[in-house]
Amino acid sequence: MIPLPVMDSHRPPVRVMALHALAYCARLFYLEEVEEIRVANAQVFAGRQLHAALEADEDAESVSLDLTGETIGLIGKVDCLRRRDGSFLPYEHKRGRPARDPNNVAEPWPADRLQIIAYSVLLEDVFGEPIPEGRVRYHAENVTVRVPIDAQARADLQAAIAMAHQLRQSVDRPPITENARLCEKCSLAPVCLPEEVRHDREPERDPVRLFPPDRDGATLHVxxxxxxxxxxxxxxxxxxxxxxxxxxxxxxxxxxxxxxxxxxxxxxxxxxxxxxxxxxxxSVSGHHTASLVPTAGQVQRRIRQYQALTDEDTCLRLTQQLVTAKVEAQYRYLMRASRGDEEARSEIQTSLNSLQPLLSQIAQGTSRETLRGLEGASAVHYFAALRKLLGPQVPETLHSAIRTRRPPLDRFNALLGYGYGLLHTAVTRAILASGLEPALGFFHTPRSAAYPLVLDLMELFRVPLWDMPMIGSLNRGQWDPQEDFEVTRAKVWLSEPGRRKAIGLFEGRLQESWKHPVLNYSLSYARTIELEARLLEKEWTGEPGLFAQSRLR
Ligand code: SF4
The missing domain is CATH 3.100.10.20 (CRISPR-associated endonuclease Cas1, N-terminal domain)
Incomplete structure (x- = not known):
């Protein structure tokens, strides 16, 4: 009756719901079961509500039976179990509509079919009784579809279980599904980014928007x-x-x-x-000290990251993409901020003249060391110009003559450093949420105080997320040199009102929406950070080409 493999301690049982995911898309199975990424979208919540309603309805004969099949190696929760003609008859309830064969006869979707087969064979294993049939009820059309538990069904289940074990052993994510319509209902689309991959393969194709435009929840600053x-x-x-x-x-x-x-x-x-x-x-000065986020199931992601970022060629390629994006952003911002203002343009023209040739040299850089040097040289020219973007209406005490970091020695540098601290935390959040190891980067070298990968990714966002709003805010006269700063002989930092103001400015920027110039859809800057972290991971999971491609217009 159950000619299936015996469970052993090295092959933990497979969840029936995981087989449902596997039949839907092998990549979905891998993300959920192997990488343990689970996201509940509207469809998942609606499905849970249906099951909760069934559990509350005594007439529905619902049982919600948790079962473990030792012989077959499956575990699962059967929704509804009835007795018909002396045999158990398992039911699976679905909110949607059934599939249709060419004669328009209702039939189960492949994933639903595999799921009810798995429940039926699991019940056989537990109760030792043959189960000839399972049923799937589609509530949107009030249609029930019968699934025979025959030799074909058992063979299909066996193949699926074997595939599940095989995928569990792999460190490689399966490719995205060829059926793009499946992705539109997939809860993991924001993590998987299938449309972004398709867009990269066929640039003329307009991606369907599956990545959420805004953050799911609010940030509470204490x-x-x-x-x-x-x-x-x-x-x-x-x-x-x-x-x-x-x-x-x-x-x-x-x-x-x-x-x-x-x-x-x-x-x-x-x-x-x-x-x-x-x-x-x-810390009070805005430096990131520690983070606590749930971090289950990241082993495969970490293995892939270690393999990629210990490869010099990969690190060089990523460094080139990153440094090019950063210096182009600096150059474009300086151009934009001085557009139509001849006096401002002439003030920063020397820096612009120096940045342009550096961009060509970066494109030809053949080592990370060289690129670090070119990035450092660009930073000197950029900060020399950034200070000059303050208008004459800005009080003299808010101007700066030199870039100072730890500690900041004037108000301009205190503001710059505090904003970068907020950005550091926002990038740390995105990296941890993406399951990446922040301590292993490709551009910055390991240091005790800051995570290299966070510093790497921050380079993409310093200009748009802090330099631009900060200079704009200073030029609008929103900063009080006395109220908003605490000045001692050794350092300058923000007072509590100043910190509140900086947080408001930064959070406002994070929520601003902009159109991604490559992917051609709008999203908040907060989501853009997460998107870039996920695109970075794609650089070493077989789908490279999209990291650090967006530019200021
Ligand atoms: S988004 Fe598409 S490719 Fe990615 S896991 Fe879901 S169904 Fe599969």
Missing amino acids: LGQGTYIGVRGDSILVKPRDEPESKHPTQDLDTILMHGFNQITTQAIRKCVEQGVGVHWL
Whole structure:
């Protein structure tokens, strides 16, 4: 009755739902089961609601039976089980419509067919009784489709289980499905980026927009020294020392950023981990200190990253793409900011003249060391010009003569450094969310204080996410040299009102939408960071060519 392999401890059982994913798309199976990336989209939520409603309906004979088939090596939860003519009859409920054969007769979709076959054989394994048939009910048309558990069904199941075990052993992601329509309903499209790959293969093809334009949840910034963060029900409770407390439902949150010396309870940390809310700590001066994000199932992704970023040719290629993108962004911004203003253009013309030949040299760079040198030279010319973009209306104390980092020695550099700190945390979030190892980069060398891969990816965003809004804000007179800064003999940094202002400016920029010039769709800058992190990973997963291609217009 069950001529299938015996389970062993090195081959943990396969979930029946995973076989459903496998029949839908091998890559979906791999992302969910091997890389453990699970995203619930509207369809997934609607399916869960249907099952919850069935469980609440006694007439539906629902059982929600958790089963483990030791012999067959499957585990799963059967929705609904009935007795017909002395045999068990398993049902699977689906929200949508059935497939249709050429004669317009309803039939199950391949993934649904495999799923009910797997449940039937799993039940045979557990109860030791033959099951001749399973059924799939499609609620959108009130149609029930019968699936015979015959020799063909058993052979198909056996092949699927074998394929599942084979994929589990692999470190290579299967390619995207050839059937683009499947991707439109796939919950993992924002991670998989199938349309972006198709667009790269056929540039004239307009990609279907599957990557979300905005962030899913809000970022909660906790400032004010001594603020207490705890839990009340399903909400995060924030109790500042001198202000009223506030509650923030975890379902609305994406991230909590703790600035300076605040206290968060173990219960709040646990709630954040359970709900997938990342917690990140920053120093008072805006430097990233630590991050806490759930990090299951990243082994394959890390292995691929280690293999790729220990290969000199790959690192050189990525460095060239990155440095070109960065210096082009600097050049284009300087051109744009001085367009139509002859005086401003003549002020920065020397820098522009120096940057242009550097771009050609970067294109011909043959080692990472050379490219690092060219990038450093570009930075000197760029910052010399950036300071000159401040208009005469900006108070003299907000101008700067020289770039200083740690510690910043004037207000301009304090503002620049604080914004880069916020950017560092935003990029760290995106890299961790993408399952990449932040400590292994390709351009920056390992240092104790900062993650090289974060510093690498930041290079794409310094100009659009902080330099541009910061210079714009200074020129609009939004900064008070006294109120917004704390000045000592040794350093200058932002006061609490200044930090609040900088966070507001940065968060506003993250939410701004722009049109990706290569992929041709609009998305927020916050999503752009995540997109670039995922496109970077594609550089070593067989789908290269899209990382660091977007440019300021
Ligand atoms: S988005 Fe498409 S290619 Fe990617 S996992 Fe889903 S169905 Fe497969």
